[in-house]
Amino acid sequence: MSIKITGTGSYIPKKIEKNEDFHQHEFLNADGSSINYPNEVIVQKFKEITGIVERRYADDNLTSSDLGFLAAQKAIDDADIDQEEIDYIICAHNFGDVRANTVQSDILPCLASRIKHRLKIKNPKCVAYDILFGCPGWVEGVIQAQAFIKAGMAKKCLVIGTETLSRVVDKHDRDSMIYSDGAGASIVEATEEEGGILAHESASFTYDEAYYLFFGNSNNKALCPDTRYIKMHGRKIYEFALTNVAQAMKDCLDKSGVDIVDVKKVLIHQANEKMDEAIVKRFYRLFKSQAPEDIMPMSIHKLGNSSVATVPTLFDLIRNNKLDDHKINKGDVIIFASVGAGMHINAVVYKY
Structure with a gap:
């Protein structure tokens, strides 16, 4: 038996925020003082270091759990499995559902439960929980899925990584240009194939x-x-x-x-x-x-x-x-x- 990723899916938001869109921002130092460079210079230096030319932001009507659901649907379809056979849904994120133009995070219920609800999975033995592990959350979720399968506690797991970082950034901080929104998902399951x-x-x-x-x-x-x-x-x-x-x-x-x-x-x-x-x-x-x-x-x-x-x-x-x-x-x-x-x-x- 091997443990493999048998299906994947992702959701890339349609809204594109280009580097030039930051030329009108008011960037400040951490102490609140002005930066002695024009924004064009700040943005160019940022690109040289990070490589980022543009990033994606989610539409205002979508939250992290929505993005995670859309990616999860694709992963389930790609793996060609019956979603009622999923034993665990592990959702990695950092800030929960932060609705557009608000400052409050919402993680009640957890995002994995919300995604399971959206998927219309009826099986109560499909356990849905969140993992807060910073950016390595999806990789860690895959590691946990493998552990469940090796222990005989599961055969199929859905692991999701979803985030809307654009809603928790300080627009006056140059680092805000780094962050974006998106979701990726995978089905991890036991197979008779080699590898994994x-x-x-x-x-x-x-x-x-x-x-x-x-x-x-x-x-x-x-x-x-x-x-x-x-x-x-x-x-x-x-x-x-x-x-x-x-x-x-x-x-x-x-x-x-x-x-x-x-x-x-x-x-x-x-x-x-x-x-x-x-x-x-x-x-x-x-x-x-x-x-x-x-x-x-x-x-x-x-x-x-x-x-x-x-x-x-x-x-x-x-x-x-x-x-x-x-x-x-x-x-x-x-x-x-x-x-x-x-x-x-x-x-x-x-x-x-």
Whole structure:
């Protein structure tokens, strides 16, 4: 028996927010002071670092659970399964349902229950719960699904990553340009086919690193001091990820018994192009090797950072031949990896 991803689906919002759309924003320093550069310079420097040219925002009438439902429907159809046979629905997110033009998060009931309700699944033994694990949430959900299946507690699991980060950003913070909305989903099940999940690795670094990503006040000190927005210590995250994600990927590959030369793709969380490139280079250097040019597919240029949705969306796009010249063939070994708030990191070695 192997444990494989037998179906995928994603929802990419239609609304495109281009870099030029930020030229009219009032960006401020963290202390509320003015930035001594015109917005055109700020935006250009942002693009050079992150690689982001545009990102997607959800329509006002849609919430995170709506996006997750739309992606889940596609994954179920792609796997060609009876949804009543799903044993677990695991929904990764960070902020719940934040409706457009509001500041309050809604997670009652949990998003997994909402999605199960929308799917019209009647089976009460289909357990639906949420996972809060920062950007690595979908990868961790896949790891949990595998554990349920290996323990004999499940045969089929639906794992979803969904987020509307555009509704929790501080528009006066330059970092707000990074974030986007989207959802990705997958069916994980036991099969008689070869391959599937070969190894996994997870870790939580909290002693010094817990608050590298946090909720904080707007850079505009005239706004309500009781409203919080997503904030980050970007340099600290970069340095942390460079060392720890690369090491987690190495440890995971070592566990799998797969040789580095047999890895065909690395699907890493789409957080920042330069950071991701540096992580993959560091990973290959740990094996005294050099990263192949086409090893790391990227979606961040057009889709931005949609947190838990980036990895499953990337995987779905490649499976459906919708990402440039990147393809995954049967038998290929790939690595999923992510880093995010917590600070959490994880990796999975997977044979397609």
